[in-house]
Amino acid sequence: MGVSEAPGWIVLGRTGRGAAVILLDANAEEFGRDEVERGPLTSWISDAEVRWAPRWVWHDTPQWYAALLADGVRVARCHDLRLCHAILRESALVSETAAVRRSREWDAAPHVDAEAAAPTLFELDAVGRPSGPPPDADAALAEFARQRDAIADCAAPGRLRLLTAAESAGALVAAEMRAAGLPWDAEAHDRILVETLGERRPGGAQPAKLAASAERVRAALGDPTASLDSQPKLLRSLHRAGVLVDSTSRWELAEQRHPVIEPLLEYKKLSRLLSANGWTWLAEWVADGRFRPVFVPGGVVTGRWASSGGGALQLPRQLREAVRADPGWRLVVADVAQLEPRVLAAMSGDTALAAAARGRDLYAGIVDSGAVATRQEAKIAILGAMYGATTGESGRLVPRLRRAYPRAMALVDDAARTGEDGGIVSTWLGRTSPAPSPEWSAAQSRATEAEASGADETRARRWARDRGRFTRNFVVQGTAAEWALAWLADLRGRLAALPAVPAERAAPRSGPAFARRPHLAFFLHDEVIVHTPEEHADAAAQAVTDAAATAAHLLFGGFPLDFRLDVRIAETALKD
DNA sequence: CTCCCTTGCGCG
């Protein structure tokens, strides 16, 4: 390593033999280059991490970090060029003329294939996408310079610095959670399936309770051969039995009064469990006591994460009991109470809404303020305000919020108006919504022409309102995602600082990087699950709470609002 | 057979 100066940043790029390494000082000025062969690369990175704790600059986190984690090497900080490019090229804070907007080769889709996260360095080219970002160091260095310039010259450098750092930290967390996995008790899962559906039957036959449920439906329909799994056929059977519904969805069926309804709703519930999270899912997704989904940071336009494979973000509450800590370990399960309305209060500076939220259930606070009568009304009204409800009970309640919390409502109303007019909106830290599609714009201009038909106008108005609801929600959902990223990033650092346990206390199935340490195991928009040795469970829970306070301060400074958490330490993730 | 779309439902 023999460099005299400590690098603040290290740019990594692929070469035929291994990796090119470019050392930058704290001001990102280059002062050295090296080439490291594939064999010693992991230990070189590990040594550099210990010695300098640099920020690693690379083209795509999973393609570098998965292999490091497989060898037990973690890094504290990185700059993910692909993710940060996606933010900066769209951000309204960035100058229209910034070079980062023109580096089109970095406009690459997220890597969602499991191969991209495979734990081998450089073995991926054969299966990699041709459209991926450039993997070489000079391209990375050039893009890094463009990104730094874009941030330095933008309207609010501090915000984009925070956002790009948080997004990059999220990329590390996503890779780490995949490596560690969510502790999953396959026997408990099987027990739930057997209790609910009946014993598994060979050859794909329906388990007994599901089959019995199907028979009850057919009996009530008076049709012994009715097909229940094909929507068109089921709809026809229902019509023949006199149940005149327009769809077979649960909510519409629930409004009907007919002997078939109760067993049919039960059948649909059981059938869903079997097809989505039955034994096939268990065999495919749970190995060695862990569920290892692919998390996709930045996979949603608003900045929320998506997932790929295994339905990681849709795990039914029914199965939470199967999420079970290893022996001698615990889960810290924490979720934020009413994250989005709290974020709305903070970003709009609405001190009345903040006061309603402070130190208590936000919906109870709204009731106490007299705006609405019940907690349920408060919840419906708030959701309606953030989603743009116009009709029904929700639409009826929203005007009351507009009177009680004018600043908060003005923020979402303005976002909706901007979207309806074809404009773009941004989150608190500067993630910006996509521009309207060409089809959308064409429909709007067509509707203003003299020869426009009534249908043209109706469609244009409907599309405008649709887009208004999207931008209305974008600013809140996206800022909540930023808060959650900051929470996650700070929590990750706090957990890494907790002491390791002795080898005999290890949970080896979490992999070499995490077997002896508290680690993040799951993240879902406003909830985290930490897997921790029991002796550190209290400290891990405290870290979760402290990280929330840090996130609030990072985003909103001293604005008087707390983000309340429900934190519990348990053996399973079961919710009460 | 593959591809693509729709439906319905799980999550926040």
Added chain:
DNA sequence: AAAGCGCGCAAGGGAG
């Protein structure tokens, strides 16, 4: 068929 946002996935069914 949700009224009211954002997703992913399984299954059916039609087109080729």
